[in-house]
Amino acid sequence: MKQSTVEPDLIAANKLLQDLTAAERIRWAVETFGRHAILLSSMQSSASVLMHYFHSMELENEILFVDTGYHFRETLLLRDEFIRRYKLNIVTLYPELTPERQERKFEKKLYLFADGQKECCRLRKTVPFLSHMKQHGRKLAMVGLRRSEGGRRAKLSPLLQDPRTQGYTLHPIFEWTDKQIQMYLEEHDVPVHPLHRQNYPSIGCECCTTPVAPGEDPRAGRWRHLVTAGDEGPKYCNINCSDGSGI
Numbered sequence: 001m002k003q004s005t006v007e008p009d010l011i012a013a014n015k016l017l018q019d020l021t022a023a024e025r026i027r028w029a030v031e032t033f034g035r036h037a038i039l040l041s042s043m044q045s046s047a048s049v050l051m052h053y054f055h056s057m058e059l060e061n062e063i064l065f066v067d068t069g070y071h072f073r074e075t076l077l078l079r080d081e082f083i084r085r086y087k088l089n090i091v092t093l094y095p096e097l098t099p100e101r102q103e104r105k106f107e108k109k110l111y112l113f114a115d116g117q118k119e120c121c122r123l124r125k126t127v128p129f130l131s132h133m134k135q136h137g138r139k140l141a142m143v144g145l146r147r148s149e150g151g152r153r154a155k156l157s158p159l160l161q162d163p164r165t166q167g168y169t170l171h172p173i174f175e176w177t178d179k180q181i182q183m184y185l186e187e188h189d190v191p192v193h194p195l196h197r198q199n200y201p202s203i204g205c206e207c208c209t210t211p212v213a214p215g216e217d218p219r220a221g222r223w224r225h226l227v228t229a230g231d232e233g234p235k236y237c238n239i240n241c242s243d244g245s246g247i
């Protein structure tokens, strides 16, 4: 596998990547960055698609999964299913403190408070991810974010610089619709997070995720307990630099 320290020209790379297929974009990442190109997986449906691409392309690059300690049991079981079925190189990352030790240290459950949630997501998601990226010299993270999710993601470009890692984030399926995701998963019989079928279009930690009602925004179930009158509450955990304020 080629390993390169080449710094791609962002404008030229985006022009090239724009018209490629998802598989060609992933191949470009691996040929450009070798083992320093990784996939960051949330275990949601877009991640299932990308993990299946890693399987079908026989990639041994790392697939990073951050176990916050607050995940649904179904999320952890899905990770295990992908390892069992496809023998993927899934690496589970952990925060420095267990949930119990964090709660003792801060004398509260951080996620219950608007300012605490930001710190909780930072400590339990962003820090373990960035620490791994820096410690192992990883340069490009592939993520399953898509334009059709709307909000801050509506104008995603294929490739983005991530100043946090001095590297890049690649969105191999940035232009895919929900229908394309669904069709791919069905066609290839890929395991899907079971809560998606129970009105959870977006899934994070169990204590910060609820199902959505018909007609609600797909992300309305995230941090619903922090929504107050006149304030829609947090929408992103910011582990992805593409979501803006995590930079």
Ligand code: SF4
Binding pocket: 068, 070, 110, 111, 116, 117, 118, 120, 121, 122, 124, 125, 204, 205, 207, 208, 237
């Ligand atoms: S989603 Fe909730 S529990 Fe999970 S890391 Fe963020 S604030 Fe903490």
